[in-house]
Amino acid sequence: MRLYLTALKPTDSVTDGFLPAARALGCDVTILTDRPERHPGAIGCDVRDPxxxxxxxxxxxxxxxxxxxxxxxxxxxxxxxDYFGLPGKDWRACLAAKNKFLTRRALAEAGVERVRSLRLGPGDPVPDGLAYPLVVKPREGVASEDVMLVESDLAGAVAGIRRRRPGETLVVEEYLEGPLRTLETLGDASGVRVLGGFETTLGPLPHFVEERLDWSPARPDGHVLAALRALGVGFGACHTEYVVTPAGPRVVEVNYRVIGDHCDFLLADLLGVPLFEWILRAHLGEPVPAVPEPRGHGSAVSLVADRSGTITAAPAEEAVVTGDVRLWHRPLRSVGEVVERTHTNRDFLGVIRAVGPDRDRVEAAIGGYRAARPWVIE
Structure with a gap:
């Protein structure tokens, strides 16, 4: 079987997840990328041009x-x-999910939910009279970059983002207040399976840095699944973020790929399944197996830089067993590296994921590890 994998920069999900999974399935893998020097054996291609x-x-x-x-x-x-007649996602759904303005419009037109939202092109004036608080974000942004809560001066916030991101289109929308959750799904030709979800803990506002995710397997009330259907999202892996507001769930964004920041590995640990193989099997035209009931609890904690400076001490990559808790630490930076704090997911120094019988024991193992092996920035 010949599998073509398109990529930009290298990621742990691909390097340690999908490539080993493809080899386990017996696939002959060709990586197509605009950065072939960063992927061993890859072939150069303008992958942004279909x-x-x-x-x-x-x-x-x-x-x-x-x-x-x-x-x-x-x-x-x-x-x-689609050109080659292979199983895959609907390109329209991919576009509607990636473009946050199109997401809002599609959900409103389908009658699923209405969140006050407007699009600001690069030269558009900032309107007056909007009800605060508001959130402003790049229309197609990632990693919480330049996502800000605005409580009084929208024009000033927009001007700051435009200086950092000239020429980009922004989205301004009402602030959705309530607990932040995720829904993880995997679909094949027959339908969508719910894998589970996480509770997300954010860092201090006005920024939206995701500092940790804790397993929360409770199924949603159907609103989020209805939103995905309205967008045409179903086939393959999808990671959806939503807020449980007083008026009910409201979608924040739909990321039409598997959850990141090592939560994909955590999800595989919790379910006890070869998740990356399952995802590739769907794209090879095979059915997704029945999803087992997870056991125990899992957490992924991002170790976030609280200041700019030079990293002078850091724990190595390792796996640790503490009682009946399994814990993994993955460094994302190196000793001697200079950190410039950005108030985005780019501030992550490392990530800890842990799986155990219950939340208390997982929390104790994570706390003990962090105390014994701190990251130090001076």
Missing amino acids: RALIDAIAHLGRPDAIFSNSDHLQVETALAA
Whole structure:
């Protein structure tokens, strides 16, 4: 079986998740990327252009599957899969999910939910008279970059983002107050399976840095699944974030790929299944198996820089067993590296994921590890 995987920069999800899974399935993998120097054995291609992507694949040989886990390449990859008649996502759904303005419009037109929202093009004036608080964000942003809560001066917030991101379109919407949750799904040709979800803990406002996620397997009331259907999202892996407001769940954003920040590995640990293989099997035209009931509790804690400076001490990559809790630490930075604090997910120094019988024991293991092996910035 020949699998083409489109990618931009290397990620742990691809390097340690999908590539080993593809090998386990017996796939002959070709990585297509605009950064071939960063992927061993990869082939250079303008993967942001579906015409170039289709041309490259046609030249290299008939595919059995075309797949991407990149936020930025879902539309292009879906178009290529459709061209070759392969299982894949609907490119329209990929576009509507990635573009936060289109997400809001599609959900409103379907009558699923209405969240006050407007689009600000690069030259559009900032309107007066909007009801605060508001959230302003890049229309197609990732990693919480330039996502801000605004309580009084929208024009000033927009001007600051435009200085950092000239030429980009922004979205301004009402602030959704309440607990932040995720829904993880995996679909095949027959329908969508709910894998579970997480409770998300954010850092201090006005920024929206996701500092930890804790397993929360309770099924949603159907609102989020209805929103996904309205967007056309179903096939393959999807990570949806939503807020439980006093008026009910409201979608924050739909990320049409598997959850990141090592929560994909945590999800596989909790379910006890080869999750990355399951996702690839769907793209190879195979059915998704029945989802087992998870056992125990799991948490993923991002170790966030609280200041700018130089990293002078840090724990290594390791796996630790503490009683009946399994814990993994993955450093994302190195000793000697200079950190410039950005108030985004780019401030992550490392991530801890842990699985155990219950939340108390998992929390105790994480706390003990952090106390014994701190990251130090000076």
